[in-house]
Structure formats: structure tokens, C-alpha cells
Amino acid sequence: MELLLPSPGLLLWQIVVFLSLFLILKKYAWKGIIGALQEREGEIDSALRMAEETRAEMAKLKADNEKLIAEARIERDKIIKEAKEAADRMLVEAKDKASSESAKILNDSREALKQERAAMIAQVKSDVAVLSIEIAEKVLRKELSDKKSQQSLVSELMSDAKLN
């Protein structure tokens, strides 16, 4: 029975000592310990959050980079395409120009040649005329020593001239 009966002396000591222990520990131990633990928890939390944010930022940066690269690629393709088109156009133009130029030159030279030939033919004609007159004069002078021969010659010449 003695076990189950509280003793007043121990009761008083227990209340006094336990409450003093609580107050001392609360002020000088738990405050610091709990504060430090909470601070550390806060630090870990913020560090984790920061890592998460950094990761998100990195992902965003990467996405941006990829977008930039894609844009650059499109731009490059566009430039190349345009350059090709310009080159083609220029080539076609040059070709056209060259062919028209050559046609003109050809035409001109043909024209010139024609005129030259005409002139030459006229020259030749006049030269031939002069020459034939001279030849004819010489022949006539030699041949026309007798009448008969003169007459035959004239008729021969006449027939020849008709052929011409």
C-alpha cells in the first residue's frame, strides 16, 4: 500500500525541481536548440528551393538557346535561298544579255559584211567593166585589122554579152 500513497515531501520536491528544470532548460537550452534547428530547416528549404529555381532557369535558358539556334538556322536557310535565287536570276540575266548582245553583234557584222560585199561586187563590176573595155579595146585593135574579122567579133561579143 505504501507504494500507492504519494508522499508530500517528494511531491513538493518533484514540483519545485521539475518546474525549475523546465524553466532553466527552456530559457538556456531549448530556445537555442529549437531556434538553431528551425534556422537550419529554413536554410535547407531555401537551398532546395534555390536549386529548383536554378534548374528551372537552366531549362528555360536551354530552351531559349535552342529557339535562338532554330531561328538562326531558319534565317541562314532563308539567306542562302535568297542568295541562290539572286545568283540564278543574275545568271539568267547575264545569259540573256550575252545572247542578245551576240545576236546583235552577229547581225551587225552580217549587215557590215553585206554592205562590204555589195561594195566589193560594185567595185569588181566596175573593175571588170573597165578591164573588159580595155581588153576589148586591145582585142579590137588587133582583130579589127580586117573587116571580116571585125564583123565576126562584134557578133560574137554580142552573143556573149547576151549571155552575161
Next chain:
Amino acid sequence: MFKHILLILSLSVLSIFTAYSQHDESHENHGAKTEEHVEEKFNMGEMIMHHITDEHGWEFTHSLKLPLPVILISEGKLAVFSSARFDENKGVYNGFKLDHHHIYKVNEAGEVDHHTKVWDLSITKNVASLLLSTVILLSIFFAVAKGYTTNKGKAPKGIQSFFEPVIVFIKDEVVKPNVGPKYQRYLPYLLTLFFFILVNNLMGLLPGAANLTGNITVTLVLAFLTFIIVHFSANKHYWLHLVAPTGVPPVMYPLFWIIEFIGVLMKPASLCIRLFANITGGHIIILSLLGLIFVFKSFVIGAGVGVFTLFMSGIEIMVAFIQAFIFTLLTSMYIGSAIEEHHEADHGH
């Protein structure tokens, strides 16, 4: 660190045997000297009661007793002397008589005066153990707290890293989920409570130590403090629930008041008795097992009992932790239910 403590604990369990063998020896020597013909009979019940109850002076073994101050207030006068005076004078000294751990006033003729009240505020074995545990707790947690200032921003070290997981466990697994969002206010008390019970449970397992947490007075104070904290922090929902439970016709209220009143008192009463009974029960089991050695005086039984006692001591170490945990957990739950904010309709019991 943990290995160290395990070693110390197992050594202390082992030294129980040595302490008891000495006990027995001195018993026999004593018997041989004073009464040559009658061999002193070993009384197990007496031995167990002697070990689990309080006493004036701290007796480690039969011949080794640390005298402690006796402080008495009687008829408005204070008397302070060493408990050794009682032992020297067959329990009577300075007008006081020590009889079965109780101190009474005696008159000149040596007759006990039951009418004069004697307030016994002595530093008994339990009070000394209480003070010792306080010193231990203060030095441990001052060292731990110091660790947090010296290792600020660094990993915990030494004693700090040994206690940190326990503190964090109590904080995050026991107090936070059970008390609720306002747990910060109650955390220092609940941590003090847990470590006080734990350290005293473990100290009680040491040979020759006091049975402080197995003392009903101590558990009563702890349970009473829980009761006070719960009812001083209780909000209006808690009181309303006690006075006018929802879903109950007003005619039935008086019946519910009786039930709730019993419930309110049973909670701390169960806390008080659970801790007392678990710790005292554990001590009684170990002491009974060891008592068997002196009853049978046989090597075979001694060896068997020794092994079983070692096993029981291991269980008692576990119980020391479990009981400290349960007391703190239930106190947290009682506080939590008293300060809980009810957003939905309460359905009663």
C-alpha cells in the same frame, strides 16, 4: 557514443549480480554475528519493497549507505540533520522516530505521538536521484545547446549529433502532428518531459539506484502538470464539448457531464498509473528473478535466471524509452485535442 552507452548499460546490468551477491553475503555475515543459531531467512517481498520504495539515506548495498539530509517541519520548527543519526540511534533522534520510512514525533518516554503532524521534506533517496537527474539533464542539454552556438552553420558534432535525432524525432513525429500548428508553445515542456522521464527510467535501471519514475508521487506530479497544461490551454470548443456535447438531447446532459468528468480525470490518472506501474513492474520482475537465486541457492538456477534477467533488463531498457515516448505522445495528444480548432460539425463520441 551509442556503443558507449550500450556498454555502460550492459555493465550495469551485470553489476546487479555483483551487488546482489554482496547483499547476500553481508546478510549472512550479519546473521552469523548477532544470532548464531537462527539463520536469517531471505524474504523476497521485503527485499523487493526495500528496493522500489523511497528511503532516508541512499543504500547502495547493505554496508554502504550514503547519509542524506533529513529536513523536518514540526510545530512550526525546522529540524535538519543527517539521516545517519537515525541509523546510529536505532531510528530515534532529536525527538523524532523513523519507522518504516515514516517519521513521527516522539515524546521523552519514547512513545510515538500521532497527533503532532511532521512535515517530512527530507532529501530522500528519490529526491537525491531527482536532483542528480536534473544535474545530468542540465549538463547534457547545456552541452547540446552550446554545440549549436559553436557549430553554427556546420554539421552537428559529438553529444549534439547524438541528441539531435531524438530532439528532432520528438519535435517532428510526436509533438508537431499531435499538438497541431501551435506546437511551438508546448515544445519546450514536452521535450523536458520526455528527457526527464527517459533519463530517470534509465537511471532507475542502474544497480542501487532509486526508483524515481516508478514512484506514484512523481508520476502524479507529471500527470497533474499535463492536466493543468491541457485545461489552461483548452479553447472554447473543448469546454463546449464537455458542457454541451453536440447531438445529445439536453435531458441527457447530466449523464454526459458525469461521463465527461470521469473522462477528464481518467486521462491524467491513466498517465500517472501507466508510468508508475510499468517502471515499478519492471523492477519487481527483475528483482524477483534475482531473488530466485537467493531462494534456491543453486548454480543451475542462478545461471538460468542470470540469462533471463539479462533478457528482461534489455526489455526494461526498451520499456524506459517506450514509456517516455508514450507519456509525451499522450500529453501531446491531450493538448492537441484541447486546442484543436473545429471547422466542421462535431459529431460527439
